[in-house]
Amino acid sequence: MTRQHGNAPIVVGVDGSERALDAVRWAAREAAGWNTPLRLVSASGYPDLYIGATLPPPGGLLDELEQHGNNVVHEAELAAAAEADVEIHTQVTPDSPIPFLIEASTTARMVVLGASGRGGFVGLLVGSTTIALAAHAHCPVVSVRGQPAPEGPVVVGVDGSELSEDAIEFAFEEAALRDAELVAVHTWSDADTEAVFSETRLQFEWEPLEEAEQRVLAERLAGWQERHPDVRVRRVVERDKPRHQLLELSRGAQLLVVGSRGRGGFRGMLMGSTSQALLHHAECPVMVIRKEQGE
The missing domain is CATH 3.40.50.12370 (Rossmann fold)
Incomplete structure (x- = not known):
């Protein structure tokens, strides 16, 4: 595993779900503790939507997905800023979530995901996407679930x-x-x-x-x-x-x-x-x- 320290960011996959926002808040506190940037990313998986399709995607779909991604990362940015004083970067991409997050993991301290979600990260931590990420990520992968106890071990x-x-x-x-x-x-x-x-x-x-x-x-x-x-x-x-x-x-x-x-x-x-x-x-x-x- 490639150990990333220093100013390596904590990467969070966001999709607009409440679970993803839980992951954002957890990651914001983590980034503040390590004094490292927070990178919020939304991957729509646009190229995967029409693989093998006989008809081209409707004109404007990419624009709609990009707008949705912008809304999602903006909401996540507000949640992170309210949680901790941390440097925040955002990114919206039409790339598929799995290869995008694997690539992002090469320069990340960790990749953080909600326990489940919708949109591009649907079912991320209960199905094939999580197994793929855990099998190929170059840094730790964190599933934010449950209610972490502030005073617990x-x-x-x-x-x-x-x-x-x-x-x-x-x-x-x-x-x-x-x-x-x-x-x-x-x-x-x-x-x-x-x-x-x-x-x-x-x-x-x-x-x-x-x-x-x-x-x-x-x-x-x-x-x-x-x-x-x-x-x-x-x-x-x-x-x-x-x-x-x-x-x-x-x-x-x-x-x-x-x-x-x-x-x-x-x-x-x-x-x-x-x-x-x-x-x-x-x-x-x-x-x-x-x-x-x-x-």
């Missing part, structure tokens, strides 16, 4: 993989930004052969599996706790499926941070039941971290 899923290291890094940064507690969640199962027969467990003379998993989490967090000594950390290690613990902890959390693929319970998170549970039922915003191919 940041929750991160940890499975011991390299990808979860990235999730831990982002989670520590977000917790430090908010002066919030960080809850690190690690689940295990005695049916997980990779854990049962792990090399590190063998080195400790076949220590009990639960103790081994406690140690795995402690080791994963140690370096990051040294870098962020002011972040309060609570560890949760349970014999359970990850989605159960993460969904439960999303109640009363400010943010839930997860990797899009890894080992064990988080493998294929964005393609299976865990991702569906989080994207449909988490009660706080969800930040998805992915690893680009070849890294």
